[in-house]
Amino acid sequence: MKGTLVRHRAMLIGNSDGIGLAATKRLLAGGWNVVGISRSESPITDTAYRHRVADVGNPEYADLMAEPALTESLDLCIYFVGIGEILNLLYMSNEARIIDVNLTGMVRTAAAVIPPMVKRGQGHFIGVSSLADELLSAEAPSYHASKAGFSNYLGGLALALKPRGVHVTNVRFGFVDTKMAKAHIKPFMMSVEKAVDHLETCIRKKPRCYTAPNIVVPLIKFRKFMMRLSG
Numbered sequence: 370m371k372g373t374l375v376r377h378r379a380m381l382i383g384n385s386d387g388i389g390l391a392a393t394k395r396l397l398a399g400g401w402n403v404v405g406i407s408r409s410e411s412p413i414t415d416t417a418y419r420h421r422v423a424d425v426g427n428p429e430y431a432d433l434m435a436e437p438a439l440t441e442s443l444d445l446c447i448y449f450v451g452i453g454e455i456l457n458l459l460y461m462s463n464e465a466r467i468i469d470v471n472l473t474g475m476v477r478t479a480a481a482v483i484p485p486m487v488k489r490g491q492g493h494f495i496g497v498s499s500l501a502d503e504l505l506s507a508e509a510p511s512y513h514a515s516k517a518g519f520s521n522y523l524g525g526l527a528l529a530l531k532p533r534g535v536h537v538t539n540v541r542f543g544f545v546d547t548k549m550a551k552a553h554i555k556p557f558m559m560s561v562e563k564a565v566d567h568l569e570t571c572i573r574k575k576p577r578c579y580t581a582p583n584i585v586v587p588l589i590k591f592r593k594f595m596m597r598l599s600g
């Protein structure tokens with residue numbers, strides 16, 4: 370019927386706070402229907418919004434992802450979930466959890482939402498990675514390793530899906546002003562709203578890989594060069 374508003378459907382995982390929460394508000398303001406998932410309830414009350422409480426690291430998450438009503442006709446899915454901790458060499462039992470939540474959780478989500486997109490020949494999967502993906506870290510090796518695997522996996526998936534009409538974008542952020550940015554020095558840190566501006570560009574242009582802020586890239590290259598020099 371002429372004039373009927375077609376609401377696109379998005380699922381955002383890890384959206385009760387930080388970049389995910391700001392992106393949820395932006396998509397709702399843009400007329401999207403949004404389903405959100407995180408361990409805590411969402412502060413959002415909107416008729417176009419539904420929230421499900423779940424931990425991507427728990428077995429129940431697979432049951433949630435198996436719900437056709439949740440994963441079947443998505444136009445967009447964004448994986449924001451990310452945790453990190455400073456390495457404690459006397460107590461390392463959290464290391465595997467960080468890889469499980471940041472990387473395997475994303476792969477579980479992709480495995481649930483991408484096949485229906487392939488069947489429909491359309492859809493967009495965005496994963497929020499980090500510039501940490503190309504740096505070795507003595508402070509947070511599990512976080513850096515999870516993002517290295519994250520970026521590599523999405524890069525390969527994007528190549529595999531290109532001929533099928535489904536887009537995959539790996540977003541590599543520098544510091545963003547949320548509770549997660551714990552480093553002492555945070556060069557060129559951006560606001561959460563600026564990070565969401567970049568995400569909106571990705572939703573529109575659907576690049577395979579997107580890095581922001583670009584100004585940090587030479588810094589990362591210099592740091593890698595210095596690390597190689599110091600052996």
Ligand SMILES: NC(=O)c1ccc[n+]([C@@H]2O[C@H](COP(=O)([O-])OP(=O)(O)OC[C@H]3O[C@@H](n4cnc5c(N)ncnc54)[C@H](OP(=O)(O)O)[C@@H]3O)[C@@H](O)[C@H]2O)c1
Binds near residue numbers: 410448
């Ligand atoms: N902030 C930065 O400087 C920065 C830089 C580069 C990349 N990133 C990446 O950007 C993404 C978003 O980070 P952020 O800065 O917005 O962090 P944040 O404010 O800590 O938000 C993380 C979100 O993930 C959810 N979450 C965490 N563990 C979860 C789990 N096991 N199951 C389900 N949901 C879970 C949290 O909600 P609950 O606690 O309610 O579950 C929260 O909504 C992360 O992947 C991060 O690695 C951040």
